[in-house]
Amino acid sequence: MTEGSPREAAATGNSDAGYSLWQACVDQLAQELPEQQFNTWIKPLDAQVAEDFSRVTVFVANRFKLDWIRAQYAARIASHLERLYGQPVPLELALAQREAPAKSFVLPSAEHAAAADLTAVGEEPAAVGFKNRLNAALTFDTLVEGTANRMARAAAMHVAGSPGQLYNPLFIYGGVGLGKTHLVHAVGNRLLAERPDAKVLYIHAEQFVSDVVKAYQRKTFDEFKERYHSLDLLLIDDVQFFANKDRTQEEFFNAFEALLAKKSHIVMTSDTYPKGLADIHERLVSRFDSGLTVAIEPPELEMRVAILINKARAEGADMPEEVAFFVAKNVRSNVRELEGALRKILAYSRFNQKEVSIQLAREALRDLLSIQNRQISVENIQKTVADYYKIKVADMYSKKRPASIARPRQIAMYLAKELTQKSLPEIGELFGGRDHTTVLHAVRKIAGERQQLTELNQQLHVLEQTLKG
Numbered sequence: 217m218t219e220g221s222p223r224e225a226a227a228t229g230n231s232d233a234g235y236s237l238w239q240a241c242v243d244q245l246a247q248e249l250p251e252q253q254f255n256t257w258i259k260p261l262d263a264q265v266a267e268d269f270s271r272v273t274v275f276v277a278n279r280f281k282l283d284w285i286r287a288q289y290a291a292r293i294a295s296h297l298e299r300l301y302g303q304p305v306p307l308e309l310a311l312a313q314r315e316a317p318a319k320s321f322v323l324p325s326a327e328h329a330a331a332a333d334l335t336a337v338g339e340e341p342a343a344v345g346f347k348n349r350l351n352a353a354l355t356f357d358t359l360v361e362g363t364a365n366r367m368a369r370a371a372a373m374h375v376a377g378s379p380g381q382l383y384n385p386l387f388i389y390g391g392v393g394l395g396k397t398h399l400v401h402a403v404g405n406r407l408l409a410e411r412p413d414a415k416v417l418y419i420h421a422e423q424f425v426s427d428v429v430k431a432y433q434r435k436t437f438d439e440f441k442e443r444y445h446s447l448d449l450l451l452i453d454d455v456q457f458f459a460n461k462d463r464t465q466e467e468f469f470n471a472f473e474a475l476l477a478k479k480s481h482i483v484m485t486s487d488t489y490p491k492g493l494a495d496i497h498e499r500l501v502s503r504f505d506s507g508l509t510v511a512i513e514p515p516e517l518e519m520r521v522a523i524l525i526n527k528a529r530a531e532g533a534d535m536p537e538e539v540a541f542f543v544a545k546n547v548r549s550n551v552r553e554l555e556g557a558l559r560k561i562l563a564y565s566r567f568n569q570k571e572v573s574i575q576l577a578r579e580a581l582r583d584l585l586s587i588q589n590r591q592i593s594v595e596n597i598q599k600t601v602a603d604y605y606k607i608k609v610a611d612m613y614s615k616k617r618p619a620s621i622a623r624p625r626q627i628a629m630y631l632a633k634e635l636t637q638k639s640l641p642e643i644g645e646l647f648g649g650r651d652h653t654t655v656l657h658a659v660r661k662i663a664g665e666r667q668q669l670t671e672l673n674q675q676l677h678v679l680e681q682t683l684k685g
């Protein structure tokens with residue numbers, strides 16, 4: 217890898233340089249922006265730097281966020297890019313591709329711009345006269361279900377089917393990039409599919425704040441009320457942004473009361489549960505909590521695998537299950553990061569005209585993987601092997617003997633010997649106090665069978681790659 221400034225690296229045509237340039241810009245913003253602002257607006261962004269540095273395209277999740285980033289942050293981003301690169305780099309903002317299968321994410325500049333325009337048109341709200349701000353691609357059909365979101369999804373589907381009845385308001389909370397926004401759009405899209413005349417509005421809390429400010433400055437509160445109080449369904453994202461905004465909180469309280477009185481439904485999201493919200497009036501907090509409050513948790517392994525396979529399919533690409541397992545094991549934090557990883561892999565595959573494989577995924581994600589701790593522990597091996605063969609981790613230490621359990625356990629012992637510095641007695645101890653001869657037997661057996669059985673060899677290969685990252 218080329219050392220030195222991104223500019224020097226660019227001269228060599230090294231595509232890592234583009235990534236480093238964008239990363240350096242993000243790091244800079246992380247230092248100067250308040251944490252909440254950074255986490256909400258900058259961290260989720262994905263960017264592609266044209267190979268010849270003729271353009272940086274920043275992908276933003278939806279139109280509202282795009283407008284906001286253009287207004288609040290674009291100039292600052294452009295100036296950092298210029299300073300870091302040594303000369304101006306044209307900056308382009310585009311909607312992240314959701315609907316149209318992507319041709320490629322690392323396109324030559326002109327084609328890239330065309331793809332960006334295409335999606336921008338695709339995401340224009342469909343409503344006539346009334347802008348509902350819904351993104352038509354965010355539906356229940358494209359939302360993968362798992363333990364992490366099952367309750368929230370079920371409640372949201374119920375609301376979409378019978379608004380104004382149970383679970384009003386519906387308050388959905390969870391960490392960044394876990395699918396809260398997707399879920400609220402899905403509620404709006406489902407209701408509109410069934411009742412096209414329904415008045416639905418999706419709005420980010422910061423947009424609501426700026427609407428209040430505008431109404432205040434222009435003395436147009438009547439219009440403001442008319443707009444908000446007449447809705448059938450209000451979907452409002454990230455209400456933690458109401459903190460310390462007294463006038464906004466008052467107006468939201470009024471809208472809230474008016475909507476509930478006429479049996480309209482309100483769905484809210486936040487990064488924390490109602491009582492965890494800071495600097496929001498108690499009377500609002502208690503109302504937030506008066507319907508149903510549900511959490512979305514980080515997705516579990518199976519869900520991450522399913523999300524990757526589904527999203528790859530939606531992009532018109534094929535992701536073998538073993539590659540999805542490898543990626544899902546190594547990218548755990550949230551769905552947005554999974555999407556970022558997938559995008560990199562597909563771009564890398566198209567660009568190099570190579571099939572998607574574990575090796576390719578490892579190359580495409582090497583920056584991401586190298587920052588993770590690559591210490592392989594016996595515990596990690598036990599967990600990975602248990603996940604892979606769909607048994608419980610506890611079975612690694614148990615005395616159970618059925619082959620469906622004993623064999624993965626032997627495989628884990630073999631890998632522990634192969635991939636760690638532990639001695640046979642130490643490994644035996646970590647597998648529920650087994651004798652070192654048991655471990656030796658397992659190691660020899662699996663090593664021997666590996667030579668004979670192609671399928672076992674392939675499975676071990678996937679496990680080794682996954683553990684090594």
Ligand SMILES: Nc1ncnc2c1ncn2[C@@H]1O[C@H](COP(=O)(O)OP(=O)(O)OP(=O)(O)O)[C@@H](O)[C@H]1O
Nearest residue numbers: 358359360391392393394395396397398523551552
């Ligand atoms: N279960 C899921 N199935 C498919 N895609 C998902 C799922 N959960 C999240 N996503 C996708 O992950 C991305 C991030 O999700 P989303 O924007 O809804 O997160 P969020 O919780 O609202 O995050 P933030 O608080 O940062 O706004 C989106 O592209 C969304 O479509």
